[in-house]
Amino acid sequence: MAEPLLAIRDLKTYFISREAEVRAVDGIDIDVAQGQVVCIVGESGCGKSMTSLSIVRLVPRPHGKIVAGEVIFNGTDLLKLSESQMADIRGNEISMIFQEPMTALNPVMQIGRQISEVLVRHRGMTKKQALEKAVEMLRFVGVPRANEIVYEYPHQLSGGLRQRVMIAMAMVCNPKLLIADEPTTALDVTIQAQVLELMKKMREETGTSIILITHDLGVVADMADHVVVMYAGQVVESVDADTIFENPMHPYTRALMDSIPSIDEEKDVLYSIPGTVPSAAHFPKGCRFAERCPLAVESCFEEMPELRELAPGHLVRCDRV
Amino acid sequence: MLSYIARRIVQAIPALLGVSVVSFILLHIVPGNPVRLMLGQHYTAARAAALSNQLGLNKPLVVQYLIWLVHMCEGNLGFSYSYNLPVTTAILHALPNTLALVLIASLLAQFIAIILGTIQAYFENSPFDHIVTILNYFFYSMPSFWLAILMVIFFSIDLHWFPSGGVINPQDPNPGFFDWLHHLVLPAVTLTLITLAGWSRYMRSSVRDNLLLDYIRTARAKGLRESQVLFRHVLRASLIPQITLFGLSFPSLFAGALFLEQIFNYPGMGILYWNAISNLDYPIILGVTMFLGTLTIVGNLIADILYSIIDPRISLGSGDSM
Numbered sequence: 001m002a003e004p005l006l007a008i009r010d011l012k013t014y015f016i017s018r019e020a021e022v023r024a025v026d027g028i029d030i031d032v033a034q035g036q037v038v039c040i041v042g043e044s045g046c047g048k049s050m051t052s053l054s055i056v057r058l059v060p061r062p063h064g065k066i067v068a069g070e071v072i073f074n075g076t077d078l079l080k081l082s083e084s085q086m087a088d089i090r091g092n093e094i095s096m097i098f099q100e101p102m103t104a105l106n107p108v109m110q111i112g113r114q115i116s117e118v119l120v121r122h123r124g125m126t127k128k129q130a131l132e133k134a135v136e137m138l139r140f141v142g143v144p145r146a147n148e149i150v151y152e153y154p155h156q157l158s159g160g161l162r163q164r165v166m167i168a169m170a171m172v173c174n175p176k177l178l179i180a181d182e183p184t185t186a187l188d189v190t191i192q193a194q195v196l197e198l199m200k201k202m203r204e205e206t207g208t209s210i211i212l213i214t215h216d217l218g219v220v221a222d223m224a225d226h227v228v229v230m231y232a233g234q235v236v237e238s239v240d241a242d243t244i245f246e247n248p249m250h251p252y253t254r255a256l257m258d259s260i261p262s263i264d265e266e267k268d269v270l271y272s273i274p275g276t277v278p279s280a281a282h283f284p285k286g287c288r289f290a291e292r293c294p295l296a297v298e299s300c301f302e303e304m305p306e307l308r309e310l311a312p313g314h315l316v317r318c319d320r321v
Numbered sequence: 322m323l324s325y326i327a328r329r330i331v332q333a334i335p336a337l338l339g340v341s342v343v344s345f346i347l348l349h350i351v352p353g354n355p356v357r358l359m360l361g362q363h364y365t366a367a368r369a370a371a372l373s374n375q376l377g378l379n380k381p382l383v384v385q386y387l388i389w390l391v392h393m394c395e396g397n398l399g400f401s402y403s404y405n406l407p408v409t410t411a412i413l414h415a416l417p418n419t420l421a422l423v424l425i426a427s428l429l430a431q432f433i434a435i436i437l438g439t440i441q442a443y444f445e446n447s448p449f450d451h452i453v454t455i456l457n458y459f460f461y462s463m464p465s466f467w468l469a470i471l472m473v474i475f476f477s478i479d480l481h482w483f484p485s486g487g488v489i490n491p492q493d494p495n496p497g498f499f500d501w502l503h504h505l506v507l508p509a510v511t512l513t514l515i516t517l518a519g520w521s522r523y524m525r526s527s528v529r530d531n532l533l534l535d536y537i538r539t540a541r542a543k544g545l546r547e548s549q550v551l552f553r554h555v556l557r558a559s560l561i562p563q564i565t566l567f568g569l570s571f572p573s574l575f576a577g578a579l580f581l582e583q584i585f586n587y588p589g590m591g592i593l594y595w596n597a598i599s600n601l602d603y604p605i606i607l608g609v610t611m612f613l614g615t616l617t618i619v620g621n622l623i624a625d626i627l628y629s630i631i632d633p634r635i636s637l638g639s640g641d642s643m
């Protein structure tokens with residue numbers, strides 16, 4: 001494989017306060033190739049959002065800190081850039097879409113302005129040019145009455161339309177990488193499908209790489225080229241999308257697959273695995289899944305397994321498979 | 322919008338009537354007889370009866386009230402007992418001074434509060450934040466008259482920087498604008514400090530809340546510069562409650578000014594009111610009370626209207642919601 005567009009190396013993002021050190025992201029490696037869709041899946045709290053926010057260095061202040069690692073994008077380590085160089089990349093070469101289109105848009109600013117300010121910032125357009133481009137972009141993502149909606153406010157739109165506005169905003173500068181953190185979780189099923197369809201279309205037309213965070217294995221099956229399974233701040237399995245469904249290897253991934261009730265009923269019921277995730281403030285020294293793992297033996301509790309390449313391109317963090 | 326304003330004005334009428342009834346009753350419960358005060362050493366029973374009759378004070382209370390009410394509806398607030406002037410003239414005479422004091426103090430306070438509160442919230446838990454918080458509590462909990470007295474002692478008596486009271490220098494044959502301003506400094510600064518304390522707390526918490534919201538993260542994810550995030554996104558939303566606060570606290574600012582005027586001997590509505598109370602000048606007391614009542618209602622209305630103009634989520638036009 002050629003040089004990937006994005007290479008995350010041993011990334012660690014902790015929440016450090018006087019009371020505790022929460023290891024939200026604890027040594028993650030992820031590669032994203034040009035034009036690829038990488039899905040990150042995993043239980044709530046396993047560090048998916050913090051991984052994505054770490055890429056653009058927007059980890060919540062004041063406690064969140066990227067303590068180690070590299071985020072190599074297009075050959076440069078983003079973690080070494082100055083704050084203003086980083087800001088030049090955000091919204092321009094790397095964009096984000098968030099889960100809640102309701103709260104992710106500014107409630108007291110016109111839609112058009114929210115889109116056009118990205119162009120004014122990164123493309124140096126005049127406000128008027130940028131607004132015209134915003135209308136064009138809204139049409140492209142399938143927003144009806146685009147030339148009126150630019151003067152409206154988020155509360156006047158439906159959830160699905162708001163998420164389209166978010167997508168328009170994220171894509172308006174033709175980013176090389178789009179990070180979507182559960183973009184469809186807050187939407188109802190038919191709208192979900194439309195939004196996913198739109199993201200596929202965007203990728204086909206622009207060649208943008210996508211990191212898609214989701215709870216929904218149906219979405220993974222539909223969208224992913226490559227899948228990264230996270231557990232308790234670590235990658236436990238990483239492989240292409242076909243293999244993850246045909247031959248999942250990590251016991252956690254298998255449990256995820258087993259918890260899908262039937263093939264057609266893609267629903268949010270993944271995580272009915274017995275037991276709970278260890279607290280990110282007190283990880284055990286051994287394998288973090290051992291307590292819930294059917295295959296666990298004594299040594300699993302003693303020593304943290306390495307992420308090993310069990311088949312070409314198939315990485316698994318388990319010594320028992 | 323216009324129908325909303327009209328409806329609100331109609332709704333205000335019963336409230337103002339209530340205010341007038343209560344003040345009227347209170348005024349006559351309070352011991353003291355204005356006729357006795359007015360006649361002073363010339364008091365005789367016959368003169369008192371004649372004056373009472375002339376002022377209409379011997380009529381039953383209900384009749385007195387109704388007469389006053391009818392006159393008020395005609396725009397006539399009566400004739401002052403002690404100033405020998407119509408009440409409206411006395412109020413119009415005093416109003417500009419108080420208005421100037423309140424406007425200057427509130428604009429100044431709002432301006433500083435916005436800056437302080439924003440910096441505090443942005444650099445939360447910094448030494449600056451802690452120091453301003455302590456100062457805020459200091460000025461917030463301090464009684465206004467006490468602060469006023471300290472200001473006079475320090476800046477007027479010790480340092481001789483500013484006059485301790487009045488509005489013009491009696492020895493200056495041609496007092497100009499700057500003389501007036503010079504006299505205004507101490508009362509205005511005192512009122513500013515008292516008001517500022519509460520307002521900058523509001524601003525701090527509203528900026529703080531907004532900084533944590535998702536759309537601020539979106540603004541940063543767009544690559545906006547931090548100053549753009551702050552001025553364009555955080556402040557826009559944070560200023561909305563602040564502007565409402567402005568309208569709502571205008572009456573209480575006025576009330577605060579009434580106290581300070583007494584201490585600084587500043588000839589505005591406050592002095593008028595105080596003197597009226599000590600002389601039991603009923604028409605003035607009622608007139609000023611009604612004025613403050615109206616001001617409260619108008620302040621609320623202005624706050625609501627401003628809110629609907631600035632915040633696109635609120636609409637008054639069709640508003641059954643309010």
Ligand SMILES: Nc1ncnc2c1ncn2[C@@H]1O[C@H](COP(=O)(O)OP(=O)(O)OP(=O)(O)O)[C@@H](O)[C@H]1O
Nearest residue numbers: 015022024043044045046047048049050051060280
């Ligand atoms: N502001 C914060 N302060 C302290 N800890 C935090 C904070 N935000 C997140 N965390 C911790 O970081 C860990 C990872 O959180 P993250 O939001 O990345 O999870 P997630 O995988 O995105 O979960 P979800 O599926 O619920 O979105 C969690 O254990 C959480 O408790």
Ligand SMILES: [Mg+2]
Nearest residue numbers: 048049050181
């Ligand atoms: Mg998340």
